[in-house]
Amino acid sequence: MGRSVELARIIDGCKSGDADSFAQVVDMYAGRCYGYFYRLTGDRDLSDELLSELFIRLVEKIGSYKGGAFESWLFKIASNIFHDHLRGKQRRKKLLDAHRTQLELEPDLNEPRFSDDGEMRLDKLQVQLNRLDADTRDLILLRFHSELSFKEIAELRSEPIGTALSKLHRGLKKLRELMEG
Amino acid sequence: MTEHARENLTELLKRFMDAPAVEAAHKDIQAGERLLDAYAAPAPDAAVLAIIKTRMAASALRRHRIIRLVHGSVAAAAAVVVLALIGLLGPGSANRSTLSYVAIMPAVLWDSDDIVADDLDLAYFSSEIGLIEAQMQALDADESGVGGSDASDELEMELMAIQTEFWKG
Numbered sequence: 001m002g003r004s005v006e007l008a009r010i011i012d013g014c015k016s017g018d019a020d021s022f023a024q025v026v027d028m029y030a031g032r033c034y035g036y037f038y039r040l041t042g043d044r045d046l047s048d049e050l051l052s053e054l055f056i057r058l059v060e061k062i063g064s065y066k067g068g069a070f071e072s073w074l075f076k077i078a079s080n081i082f083h084d085h086l087r088g089k090q091r092r093k094k095l096l097d098a099h100r101t102q103l104e105l106e107p108d109l110n111e112p113r114f115s116d117d118g119e120m121r122l123d124k125l126q127v128q129l130n131r132l133d134a135d136t137r138d139l140i141l142l143r144f145h146s147e148l149s150f151k152e153i154a155e156l157r158s159e160p161i162g163t164a165l166s167k168l169h170r171g172l173k174k175l176r177e178l179m180e181g
Numbered sequence: 182m183t184e185h186a187r188e189n190l191t192e193l194l195k196r197f198m199d200a201p202a203v204e205a206a207h208k209d210i211q212a213g214e215r216l217l218d219a220y221a222a223p224a225p226d227a228a229v230l231a232i233i234k235t236r237m238a239a240s241a242l243r244r245h246r247i248i249r250l251v252h253g254s255v256a257a258a259a260a261v262v263v264l265a266l267i268g269l270l271g272p273g274s275a276n277r278s279t280l281s282y283v284a285i286m287p288a289v290l291w292d293s294d295d296i297v298a299d300d301l302d303l304a305y306f307s308s309e310i311g312l313i314e315a316q317m318q319a320l321d322a323d324e325s326g327v328g329g330s331d332a333s334d335e336l337e338m339e340l341m342a343i344q345t346e347f348w349k350g
Contacts, residue, residue: 027230
């Protein structure tokens with residue numbers, strides 16, 4: 001309850017154009033939003049760009065936020081930004097080429113590319129995530145990083161809750177098989 | 182506590198699956214989410230976040246200025262409209278004369294190029310000048326009946342009379 005009151009106060013500050021309130025929103029959500037973008041793109045620089053675009057759009061759109069789950073509103077914008085990015089001709093081509101090359105080359109996951117073990121594990125998850133279809137990957141990452149309920153995710157994606165639940169179940173099961181295989 | 186944390190996944194799955202499938206699906210989802218937990222995504226760079234915060238502050242300031250400018254313009258436009266309405270509908274508007282202005286000179290005179298014919302005074306003086314011209318020509322020609330030096334005195338007198346009359350209007 002205290003958290004939601006605090007969040008409401010911060011959002012009111014944002015609506016008044018208060019820079020400190022915007023900075024607080026960044027501190028609260030940047031990690032999760034960055035994780036979402038990074039897992040979707042596998043590119044840190046691109047994730048930086050998308051994260052920056054997300055928060056600038058937040059400044060522009062905060063007046064249209066009329067209550068409800070702020071995370072749902074924020075991740076809806078994040079999802080739109082990612083899909084806008086995909087629609088961009090040049091960027092899309094670059095991204096798809098990179099993914100295609102990555103899949104065609106079939107990277108040898110037993111051959112460490114990074115000296116740090118944590119970085120190597122990240123790379124493995126990223127490769128396996130890229131093997132899922134884009135929609136399922138988006139759904140899994142949205143659920144994980146936004147921490148929204150299935151009801152909220154179904155509303156955000158404009159699809160029945162049963163469909164979202166079924167897709168997520170199948171997607172996570174496949175991801176686990178890929179990781180273990 | 183978020184909606185996500187409050188959510189009862191088993192109850193939700195029961196709405197869409199048979200009882201035996203629910204437990205398996207629940208396990209699959211939990212295992213998948215544990216996997217994502219284990220492979221945490223990297224955190225954004227602190228320098229990037231600092232840049233984002235600066236850009237947000239600048240953007241918010243710019244938007245605030247634009248909004249203030251727009252509000253100022255709207256207020257000014259509203260004031261002009263209010264003043265115009267007060268001028269049209271306000272006190273004193275009922276006492277204002279409803280007579281319309283008309284030209285005192287007939288439109289045909291404005292349209293005519295024959296000034297002499299249109300103006301009676303001009304017509305009079307034009308005929309006088311014409312007469313004097315005729316008398317001058319007669320004097321020059323030394324015509325009989327017009328009369329030698331008396332005639333020129335008479336003409337001079339006549340010119341003076343016309344001049345006086347002209348300035349009287």
